[in-house]
Amino acid sequence: MNEFQKPRKNNPYVKILSTGIIDYEGEKWSKHRKIINPTFHAEKLKLMVPAMCLSCCEMIKRWETMFSNEKSLELDVFAHLQKLTGDVISRTAFGSSYEEG
Known part of the structure; x- marks a missing residue:
């Protein structure tokens, strides 16, 4: 599951405005997913x-x-x-x- 690469967006505002689990990948995604997973x-x-x-x-x-x-x-x-x-x-x-x- 950690191998899925999200498509990169060309919009320069995306880097500034998007920070969260949706944008995370690899180990960072896995760590945050483990934290919020029990909620769901x-x-x-x-x-x-x-x-x-x-x-x-x-x-x-x-x-x-x-x-x-x-x-x-x-x-x-x-x-x-x-x-x-x-x-x-x-x-x-x-x-x-x-x-x-």
Whole structure:
């Protein structure tokens, strides 16, 4: 698994902006993967499902409120999914909603 070489990007900003396990290779990747791997074990993920569901339900309620007075509505789903992602990470990692802080 350590032999996979990621394609090099030609964008000069990539070197500045990308630092993380996605960009690591070889021993550095292996070391960091071992550190975070237990977090993504199936049993631990199962414990996170209620928090994930709560975040999803809250987003759906916001959408229902937005749509309740409109026949049709244009919605920037990307922005909502970014907020959902932040909320799920906040709840599962820190135990509180992204909005609550």
